[in-house]
Each structure stands twice: as structure tokens, then as C-alpha cells.
Amino acid sequence: MSQPSSPPTAIDSCGVESQKDFVLAVAQDWYLWYDEMAEVDPGDYSSAEQYLSALTAPLAEDFRDPGFSFLTTEAEDEANLTSAAFVGFGFRFAINDTGAYLVSDVFEDAPAFRAGFVRGAQILAVDAGNGYVTMRQYEEQGASLDDIFGGSTEGLERGFRLQIGSETVELTVAKEELDVPPIAAAPRTIDRTGLAPVGYIHLRNFTLSARPALTDAFAELADQDITDFAIDLRYNGGGLVNIADLFLDLLGGAVANEEVAYRVSHNEKRGAENRSYVFGERLDSVSPIRIAFITSESTASASELLINSLEPFVEVVLVGSDTSGKAVGQYAFDQTGCDTRLRLVSFESASGEGFGGYYTGLVDTGRFTLCALEDNYRGAFGSTDDTLTAGALAWLNEGTCPTRPSASSAAPAGIRRAAFPIRGSDRPDRRSLWAQ
Numbered sequence: 001m002s003q004p005s006s007p008p009t010a011i012d013s014c015g016v017e018s019q020k021d022f023v024l025a026v027a028q029d030w031y032l033w034y035d036e037m038a039e040v041d042p043g044d045y046s047s048a049e050q051y052l053s054a055l056t057a058p059l060a061e062d063f064r065d066p067g068f069s070f071l072t073t074e075a076e077d078e079a080n081l082t083s084a085a086f087v088g089f090g091f092r093f094a095i096n097d098t099g100a101y102l103v104s105d106v107f108e109d110a111p112a113f114r115a116g117f118v119r120g121a122q123i124l125a126v127d128a129g130n131g132y133v134t135m136r137q138y139e140e141q142g143a144s145l146d147d148i149f150g151g152s153t154e155g156l157e158r159g160f161r162l163q164i165g166s167e168t169v170e171l172t173v174a175k176e177e178l179d180v181p182p183i184a185a186a187p188r189t190i191d192r193t194g195l196a197p198v199g200y201i202h203l204r205n206f207t208l209s210a211r212p213a214l215t216d217a218f219a220e221l222a223d224q225d226i227t228d229f230a231i232d233l234r235y236n237g238g239g240l241v242n243i244a245d246l247f248l249d250l251l252g253g254a255v256a257n258e259e260v261a262y263r264v265s266h267n268e269k270r271g272a273e274n275r276s277y278v279f280g281e282r283l284d285s286v287s288p289i290r291i292a293f294i295t296s297e298s299t300a301s302a303s304e305l306l307i308n309s310l311e312p313f314v315e316v317v318l319v320g321s322d323t324s325g326k327a328v329g330q331y332a333f334d335q336t337g338c339d340t341r342l343r344l345v346s347f348e349s350a351s352g353e354g355f356g357g358y359y360t361g362l363v364d365t366g367r368f369t370l371c372a373l374e375d376n377y378r379g380a381f382g383s384t385d386d387t388l389t390a391g392a393l394a395w396l397n398e399g400t401c402p403t404r405p406s407a408s409s410a411a412p413a414g415i416r417r418a419a420f421p422i423r424g425s426d427r428p429d430r431r432s433l434w435a436q
Contacts, residue, residue: 127159206239238301260352371401
């Protein structure tokens with residue numbers, strides 16, 4: 001995105017009251033729906049975070065901004081957008097409808113990976129230092145995730161009792177500082193009998209580290225005359241717009257060269273920042289005819305932008321479940337001299353044809369076909385043991401959905417870069433995924 005000028009108000013101190021002033025000054029100038037913010041007294045709120053939530057509450061009610069605007073620090077934000085770095089064991093887990101804790105993803109070469117964690121393993125119990133306690137017992141105790149898995153401390157150990165297939169194993173793992181691999185280890189192509197192979201890419205996030213990873217992946221695919229693709233975005237909550245631009249060029253640059261991929265619009269005060277992004281063919285651009293996007297409720301932001309932009313030019317289906325519904329992006333505003341960064345919803349995206357507003361998910365707009373399937377959290381990504389990969393291949397092979405199984409500039413704020421990061425909820429529910 002371009003580098004817009006900053007709001008005019010100078011903020012000198014870094015206390016709570018100055019943070020509130022900073023939030024209001026930026027929001028009145030840049031917030032996409034500044035004229036719909038609530039009129040609230042900043043003195044009623046003990047933190048700038050609470051004040052921001054109160055200001056944006058009317059936009060949360062209709063899903064336009066349910067926590068997408070938030071306060072963070074420059075260091076935390078930069079880490080998220082560079083490589084999604086964090087301190088942890090290196091796996092994600094989900095809780096299915098029966099209450100089982102299942103490993104949904106294991107990051108390559110992370111401590112959990114080296115210890116023997118695999119996708120689909122069930123976490124039966126965790127030893128936090130006083131012997132193994134089952135996950136049900138932790139729930140009954142009202143334990144938090146930090147109580148169970150520990151905080152972000154390098155070297156912190158936990159013992160895990162896992163069910164892997166028919167075997168029960170106990171593994172001890174210590175946390176490390178990790179960079180999440182942007183592309184999951186999986187086959188670049190999936191062979192099919194009597195048909196050309198399918199190109200497969202599982203992108204975990206739109207971070208800076210994804211640029212070389214995507215470039216390398218498409219260099220492998222570009223000369224194989226592949227026209228069917230399965231793009232796996234099931235756990236991808238978004239990230240940098242310029243990485244989405246690269247992905248759009250690599251996927252759609254050859255079939256939609258110089259066509260408008262998407263448009264972004266700001267409030268009327270910032271209309272000069274509105275722009276369009278045009279597809280551009282690159283050396284390793286492919287020529288898809290059909291794309292099966294693997295999606296879930298965790299698929300958001302830049303992932304949705306990618307799908308929405310390609311739909312007018314390629315036959316598209318979604319496999320899994322409807323997306324999160326984040327049709328907006330944030331800029332990063334820094335309070336001068338302070339460790340405060342405001343990620344504020346500042347622009348909305350729409351396809352080149354003007355289709356946007358997917359605040360309750362892409363499928364809910366009525367413009368996309370969904371092959372509704374449940375993630376079984378089993379089988380390697382890109383394998384037919386994985387329900388969603390198998391569903392994508394079924395649609396690409398047969399053209400129909402399979403049957404669903406039961407189962408910085410001037411003070412006080414500077415734009416650092418445009419992004420579509422999604423702010424997740426800490427509230428556990430059956431569809432949530434947590435990285436540990």
C-alpha cells in the first residue's frame with residue numbers, strides 16, 4: 001500500500017490517557033467507519049484497549065470489525081508479519097465435536113516435530129510438572145491454556161501423552177523460539193490416474209518469509225502445464241497484502257494479465273489513497289483453469305482477498321467450510337516515542353468487478369460454491385487420508401462435490417505497511433485452533 005500522511009495531533013507522553021488521545025486522533029482521521037464510532041467518555045475506561053473496543057463496538061455488532069482493530073507493540077507486530085515467530089513447541093491443536101484435543105498441524109523441524117508429534121495425534125494428558133493430568137480433568141479445573149501448556153518461555157518443558165493410531169506414547173518437549181514455515185511440507189504435485197497432476201500448495205500465512213517460499217514453489221510448477229490446483233488455506237488467517245499480490249500474480253497473472261484483481265477503498269477523508277491492484281504475469285506464473293480452495297472458519301483476510309480476486313477469471317470452488325469474513329485491512333500507526341502500535345481498520349477490499357462486503361464469509365455472499373466437508377485432522381497435508389484434500393481432488397476429478405461424511409512517517413503515527421492480519425479470540429470453542 002502507499003504511505004499516507006499521519007494525523008496531525010502530537011502526543012508527548014506514553015501513559016494511558018495519552019494512548020487514548022492517540023487512538024481517538026488516529027481513528028477520527030483513518031478509521032474506515034469513523035462517522036459510525038460510538039460516542040463514549042474516555043474517562044470511563046481504564047485502558048486504551050478498552051477505549052478502542054468501546055469506540056468500535058457498533059461495528060463489532062454487525063461483524064465489520066469484531067476485534068480487527070487492536071493495540072499491540074511494534075516488535076510483536078513485526079514478528080507476526082515477518083515470519084509469524086513465537087516461542088512454543090511448534091504445533092497447533094483443535095478440539096473436535098466430541099471434545100477430543102487433536103494435533104492439527106506440526107511445524108517442520110520444530111521441537112514437537114522432532115519429538116514425534118504427527119497431525120491427527122490425540123492429546124490425552126499433559127504433565128506440567130506434577131504428573132500427567134487428562135485434558136478432561138484440566139477442563140474441570142478451569143485451567144487456562146497457559147496453565148496446561150505454559151507461557152512463552154524458552155526451555156519450558158511439558159510431558160505429553162498422545163494417542164497416535166493404536167499406540168499410546170509419552171513425549172517430553174521443550175519450547176523454543178520458532179519461525180513458522182510459511183508453506184507446509186507437502187507434495188507440490190498430486191498424481192492422478194489418466195489425468196494431469198494437480199498442483200498443491202498449503203500456505204500457512206502471508207508473511208515476508210512466504211515470498212521466497214512461494215517463488216520457489218511456483219518455479220517447480222510453472223513448466224508442468226498444470227491446469228488444476230488445490231490451494232490449501234484452511235488455517236491461514238491472513239497477513240501482508242504485498243504477499244497476496246505476489247500469490248495473485250503467480251496464480252492468475254497468466255490468465256488475467258493486466259486485469260484488475262481487486263480495489264481498496266478508504267473513508268472519504270482518505271479517498272486519495274484508494275487504488276486498484278492489477279494482475280501481472282511473472283516468469284513462473286501458471287495458467288489455472290480450475291482451483292479448489294481448501295478453507296475453514298480460520299481462513300481470513302488476505303486469504304479471502306486471494307479467492308475473491310481470482311473468482312472472476314478461474315473456475316473456483318471452496319472445500320471445507322465457509323471463510324471467516326474479513327473484507328477489510330489495517331494500517332499500522334505508531335505513537336511517537338512510545339511502544340504503542342495501533343492496528344486500525346482503514347480500508348475495504350473488493351474484487352475487480354466490485355464484489356466485496358463478505359463480512360459473514362465468502363460463501364454466505366451466494367457467489368461461491370462450497371463442498372461442505374469436515375476437517376478430520378488426520379493424514380498428511382496433500383494426501384487422500386486428509387478429508388479436505390480428498391474432497392478437493394474429488395471436485396477436480398469429477399466436477400462435483402463429494403458426499404459430506406458424518407463426521408513510519410510524521411508524528412504521532414506512521415504507516416509501516418498495509419496488512420490484513422486477523423485478531424483471534426482467546427475464547428475456546430470447538431472450531432478454534434491454538435498454536436503451542
